[in-house]
Amino acid sequence: MSIKRWHWGKIVILWAWGGVVVALLLTRFLSQKAEVDPVVSSMSFLGSVLILIALTIVTWLWLGGKDQAPTDRR
Amino acid sequence: MRFSILFAAALLIGGAARSSGQATAELVSPTARIPRDTYKTWSLFLVCNPEWVTPEKSADLANLYRRFKSFGDAIGRDNLAVWFWKRQAPVNDPRLAENVDVARSAEFCGALRRAPSQGPYLVVTAAYPNVAAFPTERAVFELGGLQPAYLAKLLNTLTDQLLLQGRVDAAMAAAPGSTSPGSTQSPMSSLWIRLLEGTRQSIIGFGCKVKLQIDTGLLTAELRECAGQ
Numbered sequence: 001m002s003i004k005r006w007h008w009g010k011i012v013i014l015w016a017w018g019g020v021v022v023a024l025l026l027t028r029f030l031s032q033k034a035e036v037d038p039v040v041s042s043m044s045f046l047g048s049v050l051i052l053i054a055l056t057i058v059t060w061l062w063l064g065g066k067d068q069a070p071t072d073r074r
Numbered sequence: 075m076r077f078s079i080l081f082a083a084a085l086l087i088g089g090a091a092r093s094s095g096q097a098t099a100e101l102v103s104p105t106a107r108i109p110r111d112t113y114k115t116w117s118l119f120l121v122c123n124p125e126w127v128t129p130e131k132s133a134d135l136a137n138l139y140r141r142f143k144s145f146g147d148a149i150g151r152d153n154l155a156v157w158f159w160k161r162q163a164p165v166n167d168p169r170l171a172e173n174v175d176v177a178r179s180a181e182f183c184g185a186l187r188r189a190p191s192q193g194p195y196l197v198v199t200a201a202y203p204n205v206a207a208f209p210t211e212r213a214v215f216e217l218g219g220l221q222p223a224y225l226a227k228l229l230n231t232l233t234d235q236l237l238l239q240g241r242v243d244a245a246m247a248a249a250p251g252s253t254s255p256g257s258t259q260s261p262m263s264s265l266w267i268r269l270l271e272g273t274r275q276s277i278i279g280f281g282c283k284v285k286l287q288i289d290t291g292l293l294t295a296e297l298r299e300c301a302g303q
Binding site: 026029030032033034035036037038041042045 | 216266274277
């Protein structure tokens with residue numbers, strides 16, 4: 001299945017769930033000092049960053065080539 | 075019901091006192107001397123963070139004091155736990171926080187070169203804790219950012235070490251909340267933790283500087299800057 005066939009709604013759903021997970025991870029990351037539990041803090045922070053990067057890549061690929069007006073589709 | 079017990083009767087004005095059979099000293103005067111006696115170790119609870127004596131932190135402070143009492147009871151008579159008060163007062167005083175001698179603790183934090191904002195601290199030393207020449211052999215534990223469960227775990231482990239070995243092991247230096255100079259953390263690990271903590275502080279600081287106001291006509295919501303940051 002080509003990613004270019006994804007509907008806008010799927011991207012919205014993806015970002016919504018991703019946003020919830022990132023919010024939870026960041027809340028966990030901000031709630032206590034890093035030295036208390038460095039492993040959990042690292043995983044929380046890196047996890048939130050990786051999820052945002054992954055969502056950005058997916059969105060970028062989906063939008064790739066669609067930033068110009070469609071040509072003649074007869 | 076430790077908080078229902080008056081400790082004032084057990085203390086001498088301007089001096090320190092030990093509850094009978096317990097290794098705790100609650101100093102109630104800025105000039106009261108820490109008991110020297112024949113103790114093997116001294117464990118100082120330093121509340122030098124002014125935020126910790128605000129009403130918002132009263133529950134945390136009361137919890138820390140309860141931990142101090144339990145810790146002092148458990149480490150045995152050869153080891154002394156020390157807490158600084160300003161004056162004699164019942165421990166169930168609703169303004170207990172105001173009675174903490176922050177200035178006395180701050181002297182020690184200054185001598186230890188520790189930022190008050192990262193406190194309270196627990197300092198364990200095997201030599202007499204003279205604020206003018208604090209022993210270099212010491213272990214400093216930051217208690218400010220510790221969750222109650224971690225605090226309990228840390229104090230339990232320290233109790234085991236002090237009671238059974240009469241000292242704090244070098245391995246304890248790697249415990250959560252510890253900032254002992256003898257830390258066994260690798261430099262890379264330490265750098266990574268500092269980066270993480272810096273990132274965390276930056277995010278918190280950014281969030282506190284943003285003032286968001288939503289006015290819908292019927293309802294107005296406003297997020298203000300964080301107090302005490």
